[in-house]
Structure formats: C-alpha cells, structure tokens
Amino acid sequence: MTDLAWLTVAEAAKLLRAKKLSPVEYAKALIARVERHDGKLNAFLRFTPELALKDARRAEGEIARKKWRGPLHGVPYALKDIVDYTGLPTTAHSKILKDNVAAADAAVTQKLRAAGGVFMGKLSTHEFAIGGPSFDLPWPPARNPWNRNHFCGGSSSGAGAATAAGFVPAAIGTDTGGSVRNPATMCGIFGIKPTYGLVSRRGVIPLAYSLDHVGPLTRTTRDNALMLDLIAGHDPLDPGSVNRKLGRYTAQLDRGVKGLRIGVIRHFYTRDMEADPEMTAGIDAAVAKLATLGAKVREIQTAPLGEYLAVNRTILTSEAFAAHENWMRERPQDYGALARERLMAGAFVRAADYINATRVRAKMADAFHALFSDIDVVVTASSMDRPCRMDDSKAVEVSYGRQARAPFNVTGSPALSIPAGFTKSGLPLGIQIVGKPYDEATIYGVANAYEQATEWGKRHPTLA
Amino acid sequence: MSDDSPTLDEIRRMAAEIGMTRLTDAHLEQLLRATRTARARRASLAIATLTPADEPMHVFRLEEGK
Numbered sequence: 001m002t003d004l005a006w007l008t009v010a011e012a013a014k015l016l017r018a019k020k021l022s023p024v025e026y027a028k029a030l031i032a033r034v035e036r037h038d039g040k041l042n043a044f045l046r047f048t049p050e051l052a053l054k055d056a057r058r059a060e061g062e063i064a065r066k067k068w069r070g071p072l073h074g075v076p077y078a079l080k081d082i083v084d085y086t087g088l089p090t091t092a093h094s095k096i097l098k099d100n101v102a103a104a105d106a107a108v109t110q111k112l113r114a115a116g117g118v119f120m121g122k123l124s125t126h127e128f129a130i131g132g133p134s135f136d137l138p139w140p141p142a143r144n145p146w147n148r149n150h151f152c153g154g155s156s157s158g159a160g161a162a163t164a165a166g167f168v169p170a171a172i173g174t175d176t177g178g179s180v181r182n183p184a185t186m187c188g189i190f191g192i193k194p195t196y197g198l199v200s201r202r203g204v205i206p207l208a209y210s211l212d213h214v215g216p217l218t219r220t221t222r223d224n225a226l227m228l229d230l231i232a233g234h235d236p237l238d239p240g241s242v243n244r245k246l247g248r249y250t251a252q253l254d255r256g257v258k259g260l261r262i263g264v265i266r267h268f269y270t271r272d273m274e275a276d277p278e279m280t281a282g283i284d285a286a287v288a289k290l291a292t293l294g295a296k297v298r299e300i301q302t303a304p305l306g307e308y309l310a311v312n313r314t315i316l317t318s319e320a321f322a323a324h325e326n327w328m329r330e331r332p333q334d335y336g337a338l339a340r341e342r343l344m345a346g347a348f349v350r351a352a353d354y355i356n357a358t359r360v361r362a363k364m365a366d367a368f369h370a371l372f373s374d375i376d377v378v379v380t381a382s383s384m385d386r387p388c389r390m391d392d393s394k395a396v397e398v399s400y401g402r403q404a405r406a407p408f409n410v411t412g413s414p415a416l417s418i419p420a421g422f423t424k425s426g427l428p429l430g431i432q433i434v435g436k437p438y439d440e441a442t443i444y445g446v447a448n449a450y451e452q453a454t455e456w457g458k459r460h461p462t463l464a
Numbered sequence: 465m466s467d468d469s470p471t472l473d474e475i476r477r478m479a480a481e482i483g484m485t486r487l488t489d490a491h492l493e494q495l496l497r498a499t500r501t502a503r504a505r506r507a508s509l510a511i512a513t514l515t516p517a518d519e520p521m522h523v524f525r526l527e528e529g530k
Contacts, residue, residue: 310509314505329482329483332486333491347478347499348478349502360511362520
C-alpha cells in the first residue's frame, strides 16, 4: 500500500469505504509520523492523539456497519488554533488566551465532526493570525517542511506545515490578508480563500470582521474541493454568511481548460512590485502551460497592487484594533512583539480614513468583478519572494507586504494558491487562481488541469 | 507636530487618552512606528476618485422581517 502519510483524502476515502484500510491503523500511522517529526517542525500547538484514536475507532465501527458518512469519514484533519473545538483551549498562539477553553465547536468544526473526520489537534498560527513567526510566545513557530530553516508562511503556518509534511491530508486555516494562501504557496500545497460568506466564521477568533475567511489546505485540488463541499453553507449565526444554493465544488474538476478565458494580472508582480526572478519565471511558465492546455490567455489590468494593499491594511488594522483594544489596555505585555506592533497600527487610524477605505473597497470590488464579463478566471502571483530564512527577521517582515493575496480579501473573491514549481534550492513556488464570486468550481477546474499536467503536486518533502 | 508623524511624547499622550496607560517605553516606540506606518498608508488610498455619493462597503439593506 502507498505510504499512508501521502494518501490524499480522496484516496483514503476509497480505501476506507472498501475496508481495505482501517481508520485506526491510518490514524496510528500519522500519529507516529507526527511524534517522530513534529519536534523539528512545530506544526502542532496541541497534538491530541487520544482524540484521534477515539474518532478513528468510532469511524471503524460505523464503516463496519455500513454507515459511511462521506469522504472525510475516518480521515485525519487538524484545525488552526483560532478555531474552536469543544473542551480544548483556543489559544490563538497567544499567552493572552492560553486558558481559553472552547465551550462549543466552531461551525466548521461541527461540520467536520459530523462528516466523521479524525481530529488530530490544534495547529500553530501567527499570534492572533497576525503576529509571526515569533520566538517570544508560549509555543515556537512552525517551520517549513521543505527546509526547516525557512519560513513556512502564515498565519495558518501550522496548517501549511502539517499538510505538506504528511501529518494530515487536510487542515483548516483562516485568511484575512492571505493567511491560507501564503502557507500554501510557501509549503507547496493547495489553499483556498473561498468567497466571503461562503464558510461560516462562527467560533473562529476574529482578526478583521469584514475580511476574515475560513478555508482548507490540502495536497491536491480534488481534496480541496472535497473539503470545501463539506464546510461551505449558510449559518444564520454568522452575520456575514450567505444563504444561497450551493453546487458541488468537485463537479467541474475534470472539465479541462480548453477554451477557458484566463486573464493574467502581470502588473502586480512585474510593475507594481517586482517579484523575485525565480517566482516570475514560475508564474509565467504556469501561464504558458495553461495556454498549451487550450486556455485563451491574455493580460488584463486592474488597480495597482499598492492601492489594494492600502485598503486591506487600513481596514484590517482598524477592525483588529477594535477587537483588541481592551487587551491592549490591560495586558499589552502579554502580546508577542510582532503582534503587538501590527495590532497597534490600528490605534490611531482616523475614522474618515477607515470609512474612505471601505468606500474605495466598494468601488474596487465592483470594478474587479466587472472584469469577469469577458474572462473566466484570473491568474496572478501569490508571494513575490521565495520562502526566506526563519532567522532573517528583516526578510520575514518584508515578506508580509510583498504579496498579491490581500486584493482578493478586499474584493471578497475566491482565490486558490497552487504549487507552480520549485526554486533551484528546492523550495516551493506558487501561483494564485482567482474567480468570480461563488465560482470556486471553475477555479478548481483550472487548478486540476494544471496539477494533472505537471509534477509539482506529486513531490513531497523529505523529513530528516 | 506633523499629523502623520507624531513624536514619542505625543504618542504617549495619545495612548493615555484612550486608556493605554500600561505601555512601557519599548511598547510606545512600537506604537510610534506602527502609527507612522499606518498614517503614511493614507497616501496610497485612492480617495481622489471618490465622489460624495460613493458609499461604504458596509451600507446595508434590511430584509423584511428583520
């Protein structure tokens, strides 16, 4: 049998349903892998093998009685530690919430438990999904499985590291300015920020209310679509949740890209910000590959990247400071230095600047969505730079702003980061595929076509 | 002071006015840097194209029954 560490959700589901794989044996294999390797990667903030085995035994009994719940039944997953799981602390990787035990499951947790998933634990994040990677917190930061001396992106850093390392086939992250897609790019996996309101935020510690999204990280496009199928849906208890009929995100996976109209926003990574040459070459090669697969590719223009980033940061810091103001008054010393400084940026933003940012946002979103009148998807950069070294704090800080992910938090559009090659030194490169609101299925179709035509997603890091 | 570039003493007073009285000198240095960065960002907001009729993203509509 294939090494269990690299089974995809879809592959595992097939084996589990056919009783060719035991959920307990599968969980035990991944538990052993985490125990052997996570001391060097710090992907898990709270590893819960006892809960995993409990879930796995239940799944085994149910599947034996032919009560198969679906593709996650008996499959391990893990949650970024800003997502509530009843009875466990949700710490946000912060001393401030060290003892914050969740009284109820987050909406997304409820769905994954109902689907029969095997819960492996809570994953490292940047403090409050904003301050990291930091070495002055109660838990160490996650590291990149491709080279542990390098940054694995964030803020869903543990979700990226755990999925890429073969600790779990799927993890849940959150994304306010790019925090699912950044670790997906840096760790060579697939991570989506779905359309705003598609996945409930209930039970997830907020960073910025109008920009926060919940999304899955996986090692294949198909698994990402499967996970979104499970977690999408209306939640009347989340005021941002949309109530609409949903299709199946796996429905168009095999449609190919022939005749599909792809708009490339090249000015983001060539003119507005100059990306690292290896990253630019990787993106351009991916676009060329999509053209050879039959897509109609052309360059398109949108607002300059800096304008999008200014809107994102003005709104993000204002909303985040509003959420943190009381702690900032009472317990400023309990934040790590990075989170404290990034959160403080919202303290004295003028009300008019915040309102104006939301006015610009509305115009930007309208203009961006109008582009889709004659294109089907957008392709552009995710990160401008290769994963930098963890000990190079300046490079880490610079990487926070050198990205093209935040524009799609501003517009609320669905955006998926997928692997697009490797640097000469063996670190992952990535691109973003962006769609019109609620059209995740088309994004997945493009991603799957590219994935099947390349080898990038089939490579795995070797853990020493 | 320049509106976009407060001094350390000014930032200490501004912090006190909103109840942030427990900040150490190091924290105040952080607040100063963060505030300067945030205010400098204002120049990148594309407000020149806005007209008074351009409304914020969060203007809402009430559905019947709410």
